[in-house]
Amino acid sequence: MAAKEPTKAQPMDLGQPYDAVSRTFHWLVVALVLVQITIALILPSILPKSAEDSIAVWHLANGSTILLTMLLRFAWRLVHPMPPAPTDLPTGLRILARATHWAFYLVLILLPLMGWLAANAYGSTPRLLGLIPLPKLLNPDQAAGETIGGIHKVFAMLLFALIAVHVSGALYHALIKRDGVIRRMLPGRA
Numbered sequence: 001m002a003a004k005e006p007t008k009a010q011p012m013d014l015g016q017p018y019d020a021v022s023r024t025f026h027w028l029v030v031a032l033v034l035v036q037i038t039i040a041l042i043l044p045s046i047l048p049k050s051a052e053d054s055i056a057v058w059h060l061a062n063g064s065t066i067l068l069t070m071l072l073r074f075a076w077r078l079v080h081p082m083p084p085a086p087t088d089l090p091t092g093l094r095i096l097a098r099a100t101h102w103a104f105y106l107v108l109i110l111l112p113l114m115g116w117l118a119a120n121a122y123g124s125t126p127r128l129l130g131l132i133p134l135p136k137l138l139n140p141d142q143a144a145g146e147t148i149g150g151i152h153k154v155f156a157m158l159l160f161a162l163i164a165v166h167v168s169g170a171l172y173h174a175l176i177k178r179d180g181v182i183r184r185m186l187p188g189r190a
Contacts, residue, residue, distance in 0.1 A: 016083040017184040025073040026185055029108065032066045033159070040156075060119055061130035067112035068128060074105050086181055093169075100165050107159050114152040121145030 018026070039059045047055065082101065085094045119126050120138040122145040127133050138144060173181040 018083060019080055021076055022073075022080065022082075023185055023187060025069065025076060027187060029066065029069055029073065032062060032069060033108075033163075036062050036066065056124070057127075057130070060115065060124065060126035061128075063112040063115045064126045064128045064134060066108060067116070070105065070108045070112075074109065077105070083184065086179065088179075096165070097169060100162060100169070103158075103162055104166070107155055107162060111152065111155040111159060114148055114155055118145050118148040118152050121148055 017023075036059065039055060039062060043055050043058075044052070082098075085097060089097070116126050116134060117137055120136050121141050123140040125133050125136065170182050173179055
C-alpha cells in the first residue's frame with residue numbers, strides 16, 4: 001500500500017481586493033491623520049508658545065484637506081462598494097468591521113467639519129490645502145466656539161477609539177488568523 005502523498009494547502013481565497021483608488025484614499029487618509037495627530041498633540045509640546053498661531057494654521061489646513069479627501073472617498077465608496085468580508089469571518093466580527101468602516105467615514109467628515117465651525121466661531125478662516133479660504137459658516141461667537149470645540153474633541157476621542165478597533169482587527173487577521181486579509185488593502189495588490 002503506497003503512502004498518501006501530502007497535499008499542498010490550498011491558498012485561502014481572500015476574495016476581491018479593494019480597488020486601487022480605495023487603497024490610495026485609505027493610505028492618504030492614514031498619512032493625513034498621522035500628520036494631524038503630530039500637529040495637534042506633539043508640536044504644541046515641543047515648539048515654543050510663540051508657534052501656537054502657526055500650529056493652528058497647519059491644523060486647520062490639514063483638517064480641511066482631510067475633509068475634502070473624505071468627501072471624495074465617500075463619493076467613491078458610494079459608486080464602488082467595499083469587497084465582501086471573508087466568508088469564514090463570524091457574523092459578529094463582520095458586523096463590527098463594517099460598522100467600524102462606516103463610523104470612520106462619519107467621524108472623519110464630522111470631525112473636520114466641527115473644526116471648521118469652531119474656527120469660524122473663534123474668528124478664524126480655515127484654508128483648504130493651506131491656500132484656498134473656506135467660506136464662513138458661522139459668525140464669531142466665543143461661547144459657540146467653545147461648545148463646538150468641545151464636540152470637536154469628542155469626535156477626536158471617537159477617532160482614536162476607531163483607530164484602536166481597526167488596528168486591532170488588522171493585527172487579529174495578520175497575527176492570529178494569519179489569513180492574509182490585510183493584503184487586500186496593501187498598496188500594489190492587483
